[in-house]
Amino acid sequence: MHDIMGKVMARYVCARCGAPTEVLIKGLCPKCFSKVYGVAYIERRIRVEACRYCGRIRLGGKWTPANSFREAVVKIVEYNSAKLKPIEPLDSVRVGDIIFLTEPDWSTRVYIRLEGKYRGASIIGGEEVLIQLKPSICPLCKVRVSGEYDTVVTIHKAPDDIESILHEIIYKEGIQDQLVDVIWVKDRLNVYFTNKGAASKLIKGLKKKFKVRVGRLEHEDVGITRMGKRRTRKSINIEVLE
Ligand SMILES: [Zn+2]
Ligand SMILES: [Zn+2]
16 A cells, blocks of 8 residues: 555554554554563563682573673573563564673673564564572582592593593493583593592593503592591592503
């Protein structure tokens, strides 16, 4: 439908603002729909655990690295975006820019721009969300800080695909519950276990894959337990020869 000026004439009129509109959603233009109903079902307050030592954040049970509060907030918003549902009857919604209303910190207020789609039309909106980080300690730092491991296997000259090989051996040997953590320290890979038996199984598995040189088991005093017993930690160095 064209008027005498050749411009496309809007087909409808918005019940709220009276503006002409090409698309009506519940009787409203996209702007008014966004104002009245919003664009997405979104949590106004998101709380996530963050490690006070290394800054990693716990997203869906997984500790994810974050180098700054800003990066943590962005990752949290992105993680939550995947679960975002559009307001009825919109077809879809996606997250646009994240605007920081306060300096990124343990508690950060952001404005999240949202773009909904309805039969090809864009519905622009946004919500203010409070992102709260709950100070916590991740398993990796627990190991570092309190030494809650029994044996560490240090792999020297580890091949590039060592992590997937480790994963394979750990599951094959059924020692995943005894595994505390895997941490790269420069070019060496430290694999921490709750007991020496699990470490031995890992070494056995590595020997099947590579030619390795296994060092002596070393003991290190790490103080006295609450029961008055001396506590030691064991470490084994392994060098991959080929
Ligand atoms: Zn309107
Ligand atoms: Zn940590």
